[in-house]
Amino acid sequence: MEKLVLLIPFLPIVIATMIGFLNKKEHMPKVAIFFSSMVALLALYGTYYVMSTDQDIDGFGGYLIYNELSAILVPYVAILGLVIRKYSTKYMWDEPGYKRFFVLLNFIFSAIYLLVMSNNLIILTIAWQLMSISLYLLISFNVESKSAIKNGGWTMLVHKLADLFFIIAVILTYKTFGSFELTELSQKWLALFQSGPVDDAMIYLIGFLFLFAAMMKSAIMPFHLWLPYTSEAPTPVSALMHAGVVNVGGILLNKMAFLLLLTPAVLNVAFVMGLITAVFASILMLAVSDIKRSLGYSTVGQMGYMIMEVGLGAFSLAIYHLMVHGIFKASLFLESGSLIHQARKEPNVPRRLSHEIFWEEKPQYNSINMFRMIAFFAVFPVIVFTGVKFLLGEDLFHFNAATLIIAFAWLTGTQLFLSFFEVSKANSPKVILALISSFIVVLFTYEFVGLALEHFLYGKNGELFYEVATLHVSGTMTILMLIAIMLVGWYFTYRQHFVGVPLGEHKPNKSKWRIYKMLAKEGYISDLYVKYFKIF
Amino acid sequence: MLIDFILLFLFAGVPYYLVFEKIPVMRKDKIFPLAALLVIAGMVISYQFPHETSMPFVMVAFLASLFSLHKANQTNNLCKLTYYILFFNAPLLIMFKTKESILYGVSLIVALMGVYLMGKYYARSYGSPNYQSVSGITLVTPYAGLILTVYFTALALYPPFPNALLFLNGILKSEISILWYLIVIVIFFGNFLIAVRVMAKTVFGKPNDNVHYIDISPTERVLHLLIIAALLLLSVIGLQEVLS
Numbered sequence: 001m002e003k004l005v006l007l008i009p010f011l012p013i014v015i016a017t018m019i020g021f022l023n024k025k026e027h028m029p030k031v032a033i034f035f036s037s038m039v040a041l042l043a044l045y046g047t048y049y050v051m052s053t054d055q056d057i058d059g060f061g062g063y064l065i066y067n068e069l070s071a072i073l074v075p076y077v078a079i080l081g082l083v084i085r086k087y088s089t090k091y092m093w094d095e096p097g098y099k100r101f102f103v104l105l106n107f108i109f110s111a112i113y114l115l116v117m118s119n120n121l122i123i124l125t126i127a128w129q130l131m132s133i134s135l136y137l138l139i140s141f142n143v144e145s146k147s148a149i150k151n152g153g154w155t156m157l158v159h160k161l162a163d164l165f166f167i168i169a170v171i172l173t174y175k176t177f178g179s180f181e182l183t184e185l186s187q188k189w190l191a192l193f194q195s196g197p198v199d200d201a202m203i204y205l206i207g208f209l210f211l212f213a214a215m216m217k218s219a220i221m222p223f224h225l226w227l228p229y230t231s232e233a234p235t236p237v238s239a240l241m242h243a244g245v246v247n248v249g250g251i252l253l254n255k256m257a258f259l260l261l262l263t264p265a266v267l268n269v270a271f272v273m274g275l276i277t278a279v280f281a282s283i284l285m286l287a288v289s290d291i292k293r294s295l296g297y298s299t300v301g302q303m304g305y306m307i308m309e310v311g312l313g314a315f316s317l318a319i320y321h322l323m324v325h326g327i328f329k330a331s332l333f334l335e336s337g338s339l340i341h342q343a344r345k346e347p348n349v350p351r352r353l354s355h356e357i358f359w360e361e362k363p364q365y366n367s368i369n370m371f372r373m374i375a376f377f378a379v380f381p382v383i384v385f386t387g388v389k390f391l392l393g394e395d396l397f398h399f400n401a402a403t404l405i406i407a408f409a410w411l412t413g414t415q416l417f418l419s420f421f422e423v424s425k426a427n428s429p430k431v432i433l434a435l436i437s438s439f440i441v442v443l444f445t446y447e448f449v450g451l452a453l454e455h456f457l458y459g460k461n462g463e464l465f466y467e468v469a470t471l472h473v474s475g476t477m478t479i480l481m482l483i484a485i486m487l488v489g490w491y492f493t494y495r496q497h498f499v500g501v502p503l504g505e506h507k508p509n510k511s512k513w514r515i516y517k518m519l520a521k522e523g524y525i526s527d528l529y530v531k532y533f534k535i536f
Numbered sequence: 537m538l539i540d541f542i543l544l545f546l547f548a549g550v551p552y553y554l555v556f557e558k559i560p561v562m563r564k565d566k567i568f569p570l571a572a573l574l575v576i577a578g579m580v581i582s583y584q585f586p587h588e589t590s591m592p593f594v595m596v597a598f599l600a601s602l603f604s605l606h607k608a609n610q611t612n613n614l615c616k617l618t619y620y621i622l623f624f625n626a627p628l629l630i631m632f633k634t635k636e637s638i639l640y641g642v643s644l645i646v647a648l649m650g651v652y653l654m655g656k657y658y659a660r661s662y663g664s665p666n667y668q669s670v671s672g673i674t675l676v677t678p679y680a681g682l683i684l685t686v687y688f689t690a691l692a693l694y695p696p697f698p699n700a701l702l703f704l705n706g707i708l709k710s711e712i713s714i715l716w717y718l719i720v721i722v723i724f725f726g727n728f729l730i731a732v733r734v735m736a737k738t739v740f741g742k743p744n745d746n747v748h749y750i751d752i753s754p755t756e757r758v759l760h761l762l763i764i765a766a767l768l769l770l771s772v773i774g775l776q777e778v779l780s
Contacts (some may be wrong), residue, residue, distance in 0.1 A: 063779075096675055122778055124702065126695040133694040137685070141739040143674050153732050160728050164721065171708055180779075 005066050006059040008112040009076060009127075012040050016106035019099060029089035029101050036085055036109075040078035042157060044236035047071040051456075058119060062181060065119035068320070068457050069254060073116045076323050080243055080330060081109050087334050088236040095234065101141060105236075108134035112142075113185075116251060116429035121170045121180040124255070128166050128248075132159040135245055138237045139230050148232040155226035160221075162216035169209035176202050182255060190461065193468075198262045207263035207474045210256050211270055218249025218303040221277040225526060228288075228296030238292075239333035242299045243326035250318045256466065257315050257458070267469045271311025277304030287519035299329060313469030316454035316462065317446065539585050540593045546578030547641075548626040549597030551604055553619055565665070568618040570650050572645050575622065575629065579638045585663055589630055591715060597627040605726045609733065612668040614655030618648045618736070621691060624726055627719045628706060630733040639777065643770045645699035647690040650763040653756070654684055661750040668736065670749075671741030677751035683760045684739050690767055692731035693724060697767055701774030708778065 015035045019028050046057060050071040057066040066074070085105065092101050114127035136159070140152035170180075179185055180431055214220075219227035227246060231238060253260065255272070260266055281301035285294050302325045309318040366467055454462040521527065544550060548571055556567050601624045608620035625644055630636050655665035657680070662670050674681035691696030707720050743749065752760070 100674075100678075120779070122704070126701070129695050129700060133689055133692075140740055143672055144742045146741075149736050149740045153736055156728070156732060160725065164724055167704060167707075167724075168717075168720075171712070175712070395579065532568075 002049045006064045012106040012110035016103045032085045036082045043075040043078040063120045064117045084236045106153030117183045139233045151229045158226045162213045165209045187257040193261040207266035214252045224300045228293040229357040231292035239330040243330035247322040250322045253310045274304045274308030313465035316457045317450040547629040548623040565615045567762040571619045608730045611720035618652045632706040640702040657776045667738035676749040682686040688731040693729045698770035698774040705778040724732045
């Protein structure tokens with residue numbers, strides 16, 4: 001009975017074939033939603049089975065496996081897929097190519113399931129490439145748009161490069177370790193790690209190839225441009241892309257986790273590249289003038305955090321991060337449709353519940369009082385954090401790497417609040433309370449869920465990754481960095497929002513202006529592509 | 537040595553199409569069937585006379601393939617494109633071991649046969665196999681759009697089509713060297729760039745108001761369906777091969 005779960009990757013292809021034969025438009029989403037619900041139920045059953053029996057489900061000659069990683073990710077993808085299909089039913093109704101859209105959507109879901117459930121490097125390679133081509137056809141769905149096609153071509157080029165790196169890595173893995181089976185390979189890698197330090201250049205090369213392939217698919221700098229520039233795709237595709245497709249880098253690195261035990265340098269590079277991406281993408285997100293591109297950079301930044309987490313050995317946290325971010329970003333994209341719908345009815349900007357709670361018009365700002373409050377809630381979270389750390393004991397925080405991520409996660413939360421509610425106007429204690437709450441919620445969920453996930457995914461081996469990640473950060477160092485980051489961040493926020501700038505007489509500083517211009521133009525990289533690389 | 541010379545010529549390692557393009561010995565749209573026949577002849581010979589391919593011949597084929605890549609990027613003619621792509625892939629046919637070479641060659645010829653027939657359909661419907669102005673066929677002639685998408689997805693080396701699987705099978709079973717890396721990278725990207733270029737120009741794009749679009753006829757659909765079925769059958773073989 002449980003073997004039925006292994007049919008999940010093939011069911012979307014069956015759905016796509018059925019849709020291909022349907023003539024009535026209204027039947028297409030019904031078929032897609034009904035059978036996708038079956039897939040979701042099957043996935044939930046598989047998860048229940050794995051959790052209750054503590055056994056993996058494998059089949060098809062060991063090529064597919066429903067293990068702990070699948071038990072977490074497959075239901076997530078299935079439920080996300082269900083929501084996207086339901087949303088697309090009406091959203092895509094008037095678009096030409098309704099049938100084509102549902103067929104392609106099912107193909108990409110099939111590729112994602114196959115990628116998550118594969119236990120063989122060849123199957124993984126096929127799924128990896130299937131995802132690339134399905135993504136291209138979905139990005140280029142609006143075939144009449146020149147820019148969509150052009151950006152689709154560029155996206156494909158990056159993904160093709162990722163495919164090449166992946167294929168070469170797979171071949172070298174086979175030539176070095178003599179197997180394609182991931183379970184067997186993981187055991188070999190673990191045994192090799194336990195037998196002592198490894199100093200084989202080939203293993204490092206394989207590690208780097210897998211890392212770069214993951215970075216390209218997850219839009220990590222400098223391979224990031226495809227993501228912010230593909231926002232012309234239909235909204236459900238954007239939701240899928242930001243919530244599902246970009247996450248495959250993290251999924252791949254989790255599948256290769258035991259290989260990365262042998263290559264600390266790869267983890268260090270992942271951390272540095274992730275950090276650079278997180279910082280620069282966040283800056284670019286604020287600087288670019290196009291709102292959709294800004295959202296794209298937000299995702300790039302989050303992917304940076306995810307790769308950073310991997311670089312610090314927090315593999316399970318990366319999985320948690322990609323899921324939470326995926327849900328958040330998908331809801332953002334899918335909500336845009338209903339907001340447009342509301343905007344058509346209301347002459348003003350539609351107000352949401354959060355807006356009703358937090359918004360408060362204040363014509364006069366008391367900057368000194370405000371600065372005190374900022375100082376208060378810059379320090380308060382640190383006190384809470386250290387308090388919790390001392391009260392609950394060291395073992396809860398045995399993955400110190402996570403603390404740094406928490407700081408970033410909290411900063412992202414505050415950044416979100418700042419963008420949504422413009423602190424200069426909504427500077428009420430309610431907002432500050434919400435910010436502190438967000439910090440505490442992020443802190444606890446990251447620690448508890450991260451730990452629970454780590455035990456579930458890797459058991460006792462989870463701690464090995466932190467030992468290998470040589471960029472291990474101590475608790476004190478983390479707290480110091482946390483304080484520094486927050487104080488600097490809040491100083492700039494204060495300057496930006498509360499220091500009066502005399503309008504009219506003020507002349508912008510030339511060098512600052514140049515920096516801003518460079519950031520707003522995304523470092524001229526996109527211009528460079530357009531001007532000098534006329535491939536498509 | 538002699539076998540190597542013969543195979544270099546038969547496997548399209550020498551761009552002899554230049555002669556047929558310059559001198560009107562035969563119609564240009566007959567070059568692909570001739571080249572495909574010669575490649576098949578090459579496969580038979582290579583099967584009958586197993587041998588070790590020497591690297592200089594692979595190198596010559598590689599240089600010629602770069603020239604074919606250049607030609608493929610210059611043309612908007614579907615019929616010409618078929619033999620340019622065939623010649624472009626020649627180094628793989630020479631470099632791979634016999635079985636892998638034959639399987640890859642067959643899948644390549646089958647996919648190119650489909651493109652060639654589509655070229656004929658373009659010539660019949662729009663006056664020439666030139667796809668430049670026949671844009672956006674996905675919207676106006678969905679069957680033609682779907683079929684061309686399948687062929688070019690296969691040629692761009694994407695699964696589940698056999699070209700990708702047999703390419704992987706071939707490179708997996710051949711010896712790794714610097715030339716191997718060079719050929720694999722160039723051919724992997726070259727096929728992709730050619731395919732995406734065509735797809736962007738004719739499969740996608742805004743339909744041209746000055747063109748009277750005609751979708752492929754039911755008889756042609758059956759023919760293409762058979763070719764796609766053959767490709768899928770080869771995919772099954774390819775999957776078995778690569779997993780074995």
